[in-house]
Structure formats: structure tokens, C-alpha cells
Amino acid sequence: MGRQSCCYKQKLRKGLWSPEEDEKLLRHITKYGHGCWSSIPKQAGLQRCGKSCRLRWINYLRPDLKRGTFSQEEENLIIELHAVLGNRWSQIAARLPGRTDNEIKNLWNSCLKKKLKQKGIDPVTHKPLSEVENGEGNRSNKPSLVGHHPIHQYTSPPPPPPKLSSNWFNPEFSPPMTASYGPLYYGTTTGGSANNTTWGLVQTQTEEEEEEEEEEEETKWTELLNSPLLMAAALQNQTPQSYYNIEIKSEPCYLTNSSSSSSSSNDMWWPQTQQQQLPLRHEPLQNPDICGKDMQTLTAAAFGHI
DNA sequence: AAACCATGCAACCGCCAGTAG
DNA sequence: CCTACTGGCGGTTGCATGGTT
Numbered sequence: 393m394g395r396q397s398c399c400y401k402q403k404l405r406k407g408l409w410s411p412e413e414d415e416k417l418l419r420h421i422t423k424y425g426h427g428c429w430s431s432i433p434k435q436a437g438l439q440r441c442g443k444s445c446r447l448r449w450i451n452y453l454r455p456d457l458k459r460g461t462f463s464q465e466e467e468n469l470i471i472e473l474h475a476v477l478g479n480r481w482s483q484i485a486a487r488l489p490g491r492t493d494n495e496i497k498n499l500w501n502s503c504l505k506k507k508l509k510q511k512g513i514d515p516v517t518h519k520p521l522s523e524v525e526n527g528e529g530n531r532s533n534k535p536s537l538v539g540h541h542p543i544h545q546y547t548s549p550p551p552p553p554p555k556l557s558s559n560w561f562n563p564e565f566s567p568p569m570t571a572s573y574g575p576l577y578y579g580t581t582t583g584g585s586a587n588n589t590t591w592g593l594v595q596t597q598t599e600e601e602e603e604e605e606e607e608e609e610e611t612k613w614t615e616l617l618n619s620p621l622l623m624a625a626a627l628q629n630q631t632p633q634s635y636y637n638i639e640i641k642s643e644p645c646y647l648t649n650s651s652s653s654s655s656s657s658n659d660m661w662w663p664q665t666q667q668q669q670l671p672l673r674h675e676p677l678q679n680p681d682i683c684g685k686d687m688q689t690l691t692a693a694a695f696g697h698i
Numbered sequence: 699a700a701a702c703c704a705t706g707c708a709a710c711c712g713c714c715a716g717t718a719g
Numbered sequence: 720c721c722t723a724c725t726g727g728c729g730g731t732t733g734c735a736t737g738g739t740t
Contacts, residue, residue: 408708408734430725446726447709482728494708497729502706 405439409448413438417445418453451492458490462499470496471504475518 405413420436426449429442438445462470466488473484481493481500488496505515514521 406710428725443726444709451708479729493728498707501730
């Protein structure tokens with residue numbers, strides 16, 4: 393017998409949230425912060441479980457959510473990050489200000505996976521499908537270097553292969569298959585640092601060298617991945633844009649200084665961990681859809697003038 | 699106009715790790 | 720050390736919507 397859900401025990405409401413519930417939750421968190429999620433429903437007068445409240449807040453009510461469609465730049469970044477982090481949606485989301493893990497996960501499952509497959513790239517390994525299909529046995533004892541593996545296995549952020557460098561999703565573009573660029577194991581040239589890492593093919597190394605480098609690179613990667621600023625800098629030099637040659641839509645207000653006046657009021661209630669993880673915050677609700685507009689009004693009322 | 703299908707998205711489920719008692 | 724509780728995460732489901740037949 394499986395466990396009953398937390399909602400089952402207490403005959404709690406499930407399913408879509410009504411505007412009234414949203415408002416209750418929003419007002420409560422605005423006023424008191426979220427503190428202990430499990431006690432929020434009671435305090436806010438909601439027939440929901442704490443988990444449900446938390447999810448609703450994180451995925452929908454948070455005033456700093458970006459909403460709207462993903463830009464090409466964001467999509468490429470997600471692909472890049474997925475190649476490094478695998479299905480660690482929350483970690484990926486932490487590097488896309490204003491986007492939730494759920495949103496990114498949905499995008500990946502419904503859209504990006506398909507796009508990659510159309511381009512002949514395996515969405516799991518980020519390698520050409522032909523290589524994945526044919527080459528299973530070739531690297532027998534080595535697990536895939538991409539996705540679902542500890543970060544320390546990666547010596548650098550994953551670039552698209554050189555031959556894929558233009559217009560990743562350009563309908564006219566079709567990637568060359570394996571032969572032209574060989575194995576797509578992401579790596580560095582020796583002596584590379586986070587900032588001057590050269591995307592290239594992995595070099596053959598001895599185990600000792602690998603271990604040493606792993607340690608070194610792990611530190612770099614940890615730093616890089618934990619710092620959106622560093623990541624941004626690294627990406628600016630090395631990233632999808634430069635590789636994919638993608639037209640970047642300008643988003644002038646996308647990143648703001650956390651000390652900006654508009655965000656200062658939010659800092660009062662924003663969970664500290666989130667503040668630390670996302671120093672680069674965007675203005676809330678840049679591109680709200682219609683549904684988002686309602687919430688924008690609500691959140692603006694709730695947060696704009698505390 | 700109705701039925702069917704595909705897609706996107708919101709929310710739930712179940713597991714896990716951390717922690718307080 | 721054990722147990723219960725909580726928050727967080729990734730996988731999955733189910734509904735709403737829009738497009739097609």
C-alpha cells in the first residue's frame with residue numbers, strides 16, 4: 393500500500409487554485425512571509441496542504457516571475473545547462489532568473505527535446521543521434537559524460553559542436569552527423585581556466601591527470617555554477633550566442649541591480665536563500681500574459697507599495 | 699457543428715535529505 | 720540512535736485549449 397498524500401489526510405482541496413485562494417495566499421505571505429509552509433494554510437485560511445501552497449507560490453504567485461515565452465537565448469541556455477546538469481531542473485532554474493524549475497521542465501519535455509531530436513541531437517546525451525544509436529558499445533565502460541552525472545565529470549560547460557555553431561534551431565539548418573566533429577565529449581584544453589576554457593574535444597588523459605584536473609575543475613565549476621555573475625561572464629565569452637550565432641533579443645530590464653529601488657521592497661520578504669542564489673533579478677512580470685496580468689495587478693498591489 | 703487529436707501547463711505524487719525532539 | 724516532520728526535487732498526470740478532420 394502506498395502512502396496517502398498529505399492532502400488526503402485532512403480532506404484538503406486539490407486541483408486548480410481559485411483567484412480567491414491565490415489572493416489569500418499572496419496576502420498572507422506578503423504580510424508574514426512564508427516561514428513554515430505547513431502552517432501557512434491554516435494561518436491563511438486555506439484548505440490546502442503546505443506543499444500545495446509552496447508550489448503555488450513558487451510557480452505562480454512569486455512576484456519576480458518572468459512569465460511569457462522563453463527567448464531563444466533562454467532556450468539555448470537551458471540546453472547548455474541541461475547538457476551539464478542533466479535533469480536538475482531546480483539548478484537550471486536557479487540560473488534563469490524569473491523562471492521556475494517546473495516551467496523549464498515543461499519546456500524541455502514539450503518543446504526542446506523535440507527540437508533537439510529534429511536536429512538529430514539526442515536530448516539525453518546531447519550527442520548526435522546516430523552516434524548514440526551506433527556507438528553504444530564503443531565507449532563501453534564509460535558512462536555518458538553528459539547529463540545525470542556529477543558536475544565534476546565535466547571539465548567545461550558544454551558547447552555545441554563546432555559544426556553546429558550557427559542557428560541551432562534555424563529551420564534551414566541541419567547539423568552534420570558524427571563524422572565531421574567526432575565525439576562530443578566536452579572538455580578543456582589543458583591549462584584552461586573557467587574564463588579561457590576552450591571548448592574542444594576531450595583529450596586523452598591518464599587517470600592521475602584526470603583526477604588532478606577533476607579536482608581543479610570541480611572547484612572552477614562549482615564557483616561558476618554558483619555564481620550567476622561568473623556564469624554570465626563565461627557565457628558571454630563562450631556561449632550559445634557566440635557559438636550558435638543567434639540573434640539576441642535585447643531585454644534591457646531583464647537583469648537589475650539588486651539594490652534598485654524597485655526590488656528593495658521585495659527584499660523584505662524574499663527568502664534569503666533565493667536572494668543569495670539569484671543576485672541578478674529581473675523586474676517582475678516583464679511580459680505577462682493575460683492571466684499574468686491579473687496576477688500582476690494583484691502582486692503589484694501587494695508588493696509594490698508595502 | 700461535432701468529434702478527435704495534439705499540445706502546453708498547472709498541479710500532484712512519491713521519494714529523499716536534513717533536522718528537531 | 721531513532722522517529723517524525725518538513726521542505727525540496729524530479730517525474731508524471733490530467734485538464735484546458737486550440738487546431739484539424
